[in-house]
Amino acid sequence: MDLLIINGLLIDPSQDIENLNALLIEGSSVRGIVDRASYSVQGDSAQVKGYPGKKFSVIDAKDKWVVPGLIDIHTHMRDPGYEYKEDIITGTRAAMLAGFTSVCAMPNTRPVNDNKAVTHYMISKAEAMGYVNLFPIAAASKGSEGAELSEIYDLVEAGAVAVSDDGMPIASAELLRKVLLYIKPIGMPVVDHPEELSLGRSGYMNEGTVSVRLGLDGIPQTAESIAVARDILLAGETGSRLHLAHISTRYSVELVRWAKKMGIPVTCEATPHHFSLSDQAVEGYNTDAKVNPPLRSERDRQALLEAISDGTIDCIVSDHAPHGRDEKEIEFDKALNGISGLETSLGLSLQLVHSGIIDKRRLVRLMSQQPAQIMGLKGKGTLRPGSDADVTIISPDDTWIVDRDTFVSKGKNTPFHGMELRGRAWMTITGGTIHGDTRF
Amino acid sequence: MISERGIIGLKDLDRGDIERIVDTAFSLRQTSLKGGKATPSLMGQTVVNLFFEASTRTKTSFEIAAKRLSANVVNFSYGSSSIAKGETTIDTARNIESMKPALFVIRHASSGVMELLSKHLHTPIISAGDGTNEHPTQGLLDIMTIMDEKKRIDGLKVVIAGDIYHSRVARSDIYGMGKLGAKVSFFSPPTLITDDFASLGATVTYDAQEAFTDADVIIMLRIQLERQKTGLFPSTREYARIFGLNEQKLGLARPDVIVMHPGPINRGLELSSCIADSAAHSRIMRQVENGVSVRMSAIYHTIGGGHGPIDH
Numbered sequence: 001m002d003l004l005i006i007n008g009l010l011i012d013p014s015q016d017i018e019n020l021n022a023l024l025i026e027g028s029s030v031r032g033i034v035d036r037a038s039y040s041v042q043g044d045s046a047q048v049k050g051y052p053g054k055k056f057s058v059i060d061a062k063d064k065w066v067v068p069g070l071i072d073i074h075t076h077m078r079d080p081g082y083e084y085k086e087d088i089i090t091g092t093r094a095a096m097l098a099g100f101t102s103v104c105a106m107p108n109t110r111p112v113n114d115n116k117a118v119t120h121y122m123i124s125k126a127e128a129m130g131y132v133n134l135f136p137i138a139a140a141s142k143g144s145e146g147a148e149l150s151e152i153y154d155l156v157e158a159g160a161v162a163v164s165d166d167g168m169p170i171a172s173a174e175l176l177r178k179v180l181l182y183i184k185p186i187g188m189p190v191v192d193h194p195e196e197l198s199l200g201r202s203g204y205m206n207e208g209t210v211s212v213r214l215g216l217d218g219i220p221q222t223a224e225s226i227a228v229a230r231d232i233l234l235a236g237e238t239g240s241r242l243h244l245a246h247i248s249t250r251y252s253v254e255l256v257r258w259a260k261k262m263g264i265p266v267t268c269e270a271t272p273h274h275f276s277l278s279d280q281a282v283e284g285y286n287t288d289a290k291v292n293p294p295l296r297s298e299r300d301r302q303a304l305l306e307a308i309s310d311g312t313i314d315c316i317v318s319d320h321a322p323h324g325r326d327e328k329e330i331e332f333d334k335a336l337n338g339i340s341g342l343e344t345s346l347g348l349s350l351q352l353v354h355s356g357i358i359d360k361r362r363l364v365r366l367m368s369q370q371p372a373q374i375m376g377l378k379g380k381g382t383l384r385p386g387s388d389a390d391v392t393i394i395s396p397d398d399t400w401i402v403d404r405d406t407f408v409s410k411g412k413n414t415p416f417h418g419m420e421l422r423g424r425a426w427m428t429i430t431g432g433t434i435h436g437d438t439r440f
Numbered sequence: 441m442i443s444e445r446g447i448i449g450l451k452d453l454d455r456g457d458i459e460r461i462v463d464t465a466f467s468l469r470q471t472s473l474k475g476g477k478a479t480p481s482l483m484g485q486t487v488v489n490l491f492f493e494a495s496t497r498t499k500t501s502f503e504i505a506a507k508r509l510s511a512n513v514v515n516f517s518y519g520s521s522s523i524a525k526g527e528t529t530i531d532t533a534r535n536i537e538s539m540k541p542a543l544f545v546i547r548h549a550s551s552g553v554m555e556l557l558s559k560h561l562h563t564p565i566i567s568a569g570d571g572t573n574e575h576p577t578q579g580l581l582d583i584m585t586i587m588d589e590k591k592r593i594d595g596l597k598v599v600i601a602g603d604i605y606h607s608r609v610a611r612s613d614i615y616g617m618g619k620l621g622a623k624v625s626f627f628s629p630p631t632l633i634t635d636d637f638a639s640l641g642a643t644v645t646y647d648a649q650e651a652f653t654d655a656d657v658i659i660m661l662r663i664q665l666e667r668q669k670t671g672l673f674p675s676t677r678e679y680a681r682i683f684g685l686n687e688q689k690l691g692l693a694r695p696d697v698i699v700m701h702p703g704p705i706n707r708g709l710e711l712s713s714c715i716a717d718s719a720a721h722s723r724i725m726r727q728v729e730n731g732v733s734v735r736m737s738a739i740y741h742t743i744g745g746g747h748g749p750i751d752h
Contacts, residue, residue, distance in 0.1 A: 207634065207636070208636055209636045209639040211636075212634065212636045212637055212639060212640060213451075213639070213640065214551060214552060214573060215551040215552075215570075215571055215572040215573030215574065215608060215611055216551050216552070216571075216572070216573075217572070218634070284555060285551070285552030285555050285556060326528070329530070329556075330528060330529070330530070330556070331529060331548070331550035331552070331553050331556060332550060332551060332552045332556075333550045333551065333571070334550065
């Protein structure tokens, strides 16, 4: 479509832009940013200087933010294999309605995405709907079993943008070292879920005063941070790109800070649930707050906020992990880990802006520009002329109550049910297309 | 107030509730001692013992307690359950609830299961232990046994020693005794506790001298032998020597110290046989006896017609 988005606050950190000019989209590409003198509006359409005779559909984004399409590089679409939890249609539609234009999908499907056929299936199913762009992250090891390298070059040809055994760490340091070396010429990141299993599987929630009170075996924070340290050292030694999934502890944050100072090619992500909630949320044996890594102490949460504010954390991801009701409405120790996070991600992240922890531009960097850079998504994360017409329009002050029953995702497992949030997506444009299907 | 959902932990009870249950237990024991006849309080009501985890003594104690109140008791145990057929805990409990019992007595290996079930059931629940969370009637019978001897809880030095980390007894004891004003110390190998346990209101110590000196009450916890296999302590020999209760440690306590244990005892491991059988100090059999009275009282206060004085 040919679109002119007017009156909104354009925010594009890649061009150092934050102003009220209009965004011009032709077909599936951004043409540029034009000032008020360059266009004239008649009703629903506009004429733009330099495009004689051409009519652009007008979108009036007054009181809204117009930003490069948001990108969530850590989601579980559960398809193929666990379609009762989520499928690519519901998952990508949930993503679109929540303000995302691109998502990366983790490989812990059934079968595991360790071969071209699954990669192709995922991409083509998402393309057929066209809600958002889906970029698979393929398995780092065959079957994600942590023993043998997967056919990484093949998977990359098929469209994978990174490799990971997420859900599980690459437990063997030797294997992780090989994956890092093997992928190095491609320049793609290895995404590790940092967890030392001998500690990480010792309990059901973060170890601390809450686990003591609830009588639940605890997981120490070193379960994560030991693996973070190991991963960083291997990235330093190999010079390969490492992306650390969902870091959640103060030690992890400090280790990443050190790695960046040392010039080690490491990036990392944090989730809205880890920066919004502490382990207090588990009180009452709330299985919707059961997640891996577990919700941490308030002190860890504060360290995470500081790291988001100072740039140690490179991006915000939902780690969208939808589950069926029967997998959550059971005994706490038996309930599965994970939070259905896509539809609360932007709302929770906006709280960081409203509370002054980050500014708007940092938010866009964390949710669009840097995720695109980490995954090497060309033409994404920016509104530069020629880039893909992926745009999110945010209504920053629209308050709403999280209601799991209105989730588009099949996963209703959220600890944020009933919470009031300020701000959400108003419109999502993917490849120049607006789906008629928006909620608001 | 003891809520309509029953007694699922001492965490949720206030001092008044605890005192009321223990007072009634003393009255009920008097009645039992006078001839041991059942009181007709719960005639015609059905109590279901729903035990998802193996237990002999607690189940028997609850069964005797309910029968002394003239209730009908149905036992349902893991071995004969539908769990083996893949049914969920909630479904199992709801199926039995459809047969209209007056009360569930539930034991389960998962911490927090009582909270989960009470959201799905209308029938009150008395917890007979959930995972490593709570064992409220054990806490109450421990309090009753101390009251028996000391006539008070307030200001007493109570040492709880052993595998604190995995102990639902330690948690119910600290919640209950803490509310009644006891000074509770936890003594344990550092691998079987964390410093965070101090947040429950206890003093955490690794020093036997500090733990046992001037103790009024010593509660030794059972050490699960499989903990040694997972590396939490090196050998039963060292455990007994350093963390078990022997004459020398007992000598640090007050002369009138009483020793308790929730059973079953590993003789010679956490507790020397001499102390276990010591008439002067051991109150282990008294605990078992009081267990019945406390459970009668707990049942009575949950479904026996409110909080008025019991008819005896």
